Amino acid sequence: MMFFTRILAFLSVSALLSAALPLVPRANVGEGTWYYPGLGSCGITNTASDMIVAVSHLLYDSYPGATANPNLNPICGKKLVATYGGKSVTVTVTDKCMGCAGKYDLDFTPTAFSKLASTSVGRLTGVDWKWA
Known part of the structure; x- marks a missing residue:
């Protein structure tokens, strides 16, 4: 009976803690630069006035679900x-x-x-970002 009481107490505390601690979106930190876009890896042609971004090839190529065809990468179209x-x-x-x-x-x-x-700054160090 004592064992059952301890397990019940543990589960109750765990439930309270998980309800009290909201999930916080993970922030990423990197450098920020700018470029004049054209036809991008996602297969979309953009202009300098579009509100778009190119993510690092290290992230793009390792993103879950990425295939040999960069146009089909699930990272394409994601907002941050x-x-x-x-x-x-x-x-x-x-x-x-x-x-x-x-x-x-x-x-x-x-x-x-x-x-x-x-844009005269050229490079920003310490850009925080998260998925929207």
Whole structure:
């Protein structure tokens, strides 16, 4: 009987803790740069004014469900929110960044980058981002 009481107490505490601790979306941190897009790896043609982003080739190619055909990568079309210096921008993944060295680096269009900082800055260190 004592064993049953302890198990019941453990399960009760576990249930209370899981209800009290909400899930927090995981944030990623990387460098942010900008580029002039064209036909991206997702098979979509974009312009400099589109609110899109290229994620690092390291993330793009290892994303769950990625295949040999980059146009069919499930990361395509996903939205993310990037934050830098107290400013945020929501962008859609349509490309991969071959020049990105870090797994969580992002390459924005000039319009999207300018929501975070002036394009004259060129590179942002410490861009936080999470899936929207």
